[in-house]
């Protein structure tokens with residue numbers, strides 16, 4: 001039987017490697033952000049291209065980091081907010097790269113994605129505990145991993161959808177007048193580019209639906225109630241409803257332009273509220289929540 | 296029969312043309328209603344739901360008249376919210392019925408919405424009869440590409456009768472309709488929950504068969520003036536089991552600069568095991584269901600694994616811990632539970648006990664250990680100014696002792712009871728199945744692939760041409776790939792069309 005001291009020092013060593021790697025990944029996301037901003041300011045494709053390549057590097061390294069964490073905890077690494085933030089950052093950037101792999105010299109939507117990935121990593125590193133925790137009894141459910149993984153994947157997809165939407169809204173008026181063509185977008189490819197944002201939201205919607213359904217089924221087993229109007233549950237329902245509004249607006253000819261775009265961006269904001277904002281709101285207003293992540 | 300005739304005699308067409316009905320059949324209405332619901336939801340996250348108005352006032356709430364008038368502490372059962380939910384239900388119901396009629400109708404008027412505007416035209420670069428080309432192209436679509444001939448294509452015979460329709464994949468329209476229908480069923484589930492569910496809690500001490508008498512009653516029964524009924528079976532707790540994991544504490548700084556320093560390797564994180572490194576692993580109750588004098592079911596439940604019996608589900612919710620203390624040699628033991636404070640004569644202040652650790656400890660090195668029950672004791676004192684002070688006394692083990700104010704305090708006995716919550720909710724099975732169906736249909740619609748090709752083979756200057764248009768739905772649908780394959784197949788067409796034949 002391995003001795004306790006040896007186990008603890010091995011765990012501490014692995015954690016110290018993990019933390020250093022995590023900082024490095026955060027730094028890479030930060031550099032990507034800076035390169036994307038340089039692209040925005042100079043209008044040259046070079047920095048954007050470099051930023052995207054570097055984002056590939058960050059995502060590959062980050063995948064290694066998630067595997068390391070899995071090995072450390074001997075379980076899927078989606079339990080604490082520290083872990084979920086990491087998965088969120090990775091999946092947002094990976095989705096962005098996957099979706100954008102065929103775009104030629106269009107980098108603007110990478111700004112929001114790399115900023116959020118960096119932000120999520122820094123928040124995890126600076127404000128959350130990296131301790132590998134055992135699973136508490138309520139988390140010991142077969143719903144747990146699927147619930148978290150797919151809900152967070154939907155969040156990542158919504159991030160990319162929103163970043164495309166914002167770029168589209170910002171650049172469309174000037175492209176129509178013939179300006180700002182240096183960013184790789186022009187009137188002919190703008191709609192194809194924009195369509196990705198709808199496809200992503202469409203992709204995310206069943207995932208979010210599954211997230212809510214599995215959460216309810218799980219709560220029903222663990223707490224004896226499938227729905228309790230807990231702030232976290234309610235915000236996830238708000239996000240879901242907002243995206244339902246978005247998807248429906250896309251079928252209403254008069255609303256498929258600006259109103260739909262607004263709903264998509266609001267959906268993203270609601271998602272952020274569900275993910276992080278609830279903790280903050282609940283503390284601010286003193287509302288108890290079963291879902292709050294332990295500090 | 297009479298009802299049936301009556302229903303038949305209603306002028307449905309007039310109703311369907313009614314303006315209000317049209318409004319409820321509109322997608323815009325759904326978006327607006329969903330938007331209003333969001334407003335209610337947000338209010339529901341700002342005001343603590345299920346809270347008491349007195350607590351709200353005490354906590355410094357400033358909108359008291361509003362809160363009372365609009366019932367903001369129970370907004371999800373307030374009439375305004377229920378009304379909007381009802382309107383959305385009607386909206387969804389009408390949409391689903393209308394969509395159903397439309398889909399059926401589309402089968403009857405097959406040509407509806409299927410006009411042929413060719414998007415692609417490929418020359419069939421061969422010297423062949425048009426008749427042969429028809430056969431081969433059909434074969435390519437059906438055999439090689441897995442399409443199905445649209446069931447009514449002969450009659451559909453679009454426009455000039457020469458176009459054909461082939462489809463592949465599950466009909467997205469029926470899938471979309473299917474998950475809307477499933478969502479409609481979810482509303483029924485919510486309604487059943489709203490009307491018929493009730494819940495309560497029961498505390499079980501080991502060894503006794505307890506009758507279950509809920510203090511609450513469903514809304515439906517309440518509205519008929521019924522009283523809560525005792526359930527027709529009893530529950531006995533044979534054993535309550537607690538298990539803990541050894542949970543090493545991480546020595547890790549909280550301030551941001553030290554964390555940054557750690558990233559540079561100026562300091563390393565460390566794990567260490569303290570005495571109180573106990574992390575709950577499991578709470579289990581070994582239960583028996585007793586009817587009359589007979590045990591009809593035995594099950595060990597834990598969090599996430601409840602007991603179902605006769606429409607009621609029992610959950611491991613919490614536990615209650617009692618302890619008995621002996622002071623010096625006094626044969627009369629003092630009894631308390633860990634939720635309350637205990638006064639011991641002769642000692643100033645009140646005793647407060649933490650969670651009693653008892654059961655099994657699963658250690659980091661893989662071994663298991665029976666825990667010698669213990670509890671942490673603190674003494675709470677009030678000074679003359681009325682300020683409370685807490686003083687840690689120490690760890691009190693089973694049969695062990697602590698000396699406080701020259702008095703010897705001995706932990707003589709610990710006892711645990713299991714707290715189960717139970718609930719009866721006939722909405723759950725419907726919601727479960729409707730939810731699964733909704734997810735399934737939605738996933739097939741969104742992630743699947745559906746294609747419809749309308750094509751025509753026509754002759755221009757003695758060369759047959761294939762003109763077609765493609766419609767796709769679903770994220771997996773890949774129009775480019777399909778066209779590449781089609782091109783490839785057309786180029787390699789064998790009998791009866793032979794590419795080698797010189798044109």
Ligand code: HEM
Nearest residue numbers: 205244247248251320321322325386387390471475478740
């Ligand atoms: C709780 C409410 C609802 C949810 C979650 C929901 C969900 C969805 C989703 C995700 C889509 C987009 C998928 C697609 O493009 O096929 C959709 C489309 C649609 N929904 Fe809903 N829906 C709801 C209520 C309604 C209601 C009340 C109506 C009736 C007016 C309606 C009518 C439609 C229509 C007509 C489409 C377009 C289908 C198509 O493209 O063929 N939905 N719905």
